[in-house]
Amino acid sequence: MSTFGEILRTAGNYLKQHAIADADVDAWYLLVHVFGINRADFYLHRDEEAPKIQEEAYMELVEQRAKHIPLQLITGTQEFMGLEFDVTSDVLIPRQDTEVLVEEVLKVCNQTSVLDMCTGSGCIIISLAKLGNIRKAVGADLSDKALKIAEKNAGKHNIKVEFIRSNLFEKIEGVYDIVVSNPPYIPSGEIKGLMPEVRDHEPIMALDGDQDGLAFYRRIAEEGKDHLKENGTIFFEIGYNQAQDVKKILQNAGFGDIKIRKDLSGLDRVVSGRRL
Ligand code: GLN
Numbered sequence: 001m002s003t004f005g006e007i008l009r010t011a012g013n014y015l016k017q018h019a020i021a022d023a024d025v026d027a028w029y030l031l032v033h034v035f036g037i038n039r040a041d042f043y044l045h046r047d048e049e050a051p052k053i054q055e056e057a058y059m060e061l062v063e064q065r066a067k068h069i070p071l072q073l074i075t076g077t078q079e080f081m082g083l084e085f086d087v088t089s090d091v092l093i094p095r096q097d098t099e100v101l102v103e104e105v106l107k108v109c110n111q112t113s114v115l116d117m118c119t120g121s122g123c124i125i126i127s128l129a130k131l132g133n134i135r136k137a138v139g140a141d142l143s144d145k146a147l148k149i150a151e152k153n154a155g156k157h158n159i160k161v162e163f164i165r166s167n168l169f170e171k172i173e174g175v176y177d178i179v180v181s182n183p184p185y186i187p188s189g190e191i192k193g194l195m196p197e198v199r200d201h202e203p204i205m206a207l208d209g210d211q212d213g214l215a216f217y218r219r220i221a222e223e224g225k226d227h228l229k230e231n232g233t234i235f236f237e238i239g240y241n242q243a244q245d246v247k248k249i250l251q252n253a254g255f256g257d258i259k260i261r262k263d264l265s266g267l268d269r270v271v272s273g274r275r276l
Helices: 004-017 023-035 039-045 052-066 071-075 098-107 123-131 144-156 188-193 196-201 215-227 243-252
Strands: 077-080 083-086 112-117 134-141 162-165 176-181 228-237 255-262 268-275
Touching (some): 004 023, 004 039, 004 052, 052 071, 077 123, 083 123, 083 144, 098 176, 098 228, 098 268, 112 215, 123 144, 134 144, 144 162, 215 228, 243 268
Parallel strands (some): 112 134, 112 176, 134 162, 176 228
Antiparallel strands (some): 228 268
């Protein structure tokens, strides 16, 4: 039998031995997940013995994390824009970096129609519809499995989004005020060097941006132009070193007023352009 304090310490050390980056933090979140406790409960009860069955359940999850399964795939959720999203190995886990993209789009939402290309978990379009003044919200993805998660997430937040299974714009009709996308943008050759959490557990189709990482920007800029109203805006999330390349891609596709914004770490993260 061990106390709450002991099992948390044991778990943190175990994760450290397995080279988990934020070992203590992850041990804590798993404790919250299994025991449903908060900080105050923990400090009040840390010298009490934890129920054996839950302790075993907890250690099983810690074992999974030690195998580099992402925390979010163990708990099944990730917070994004203050909202909770269900996640599975069929979708990219929402990243904090992507919140900058959502914030940029929110600034210009005013009874707006928005298409989210490569919607994945739906985190972008659902947060926009929940927090912004959106008239029509559509999310597109090639993956049926991803769309099922996205639909579930929209339901969870009581949001009306139309989800369409489409190979980029193939099945998309009509024109929008805004097209937003966080497409796969990692150069194929760099995938094998990613941390095991990402490389082995997140969907490769959500990561792989082909040889130079820019394939989706070219196609979405080119095809997206025909689905934007005149003066409509396209917003892309980009990799930290892709701003100039994506700017050129947008210019070549006939976009103007190109703007680049940084994320909270000071890295280029969002590029937008206006359809002239
Ligand atoms: N739009 C989703 C997100 O930002 C998925 C992105 C992707 O699959 N590349 O999380």
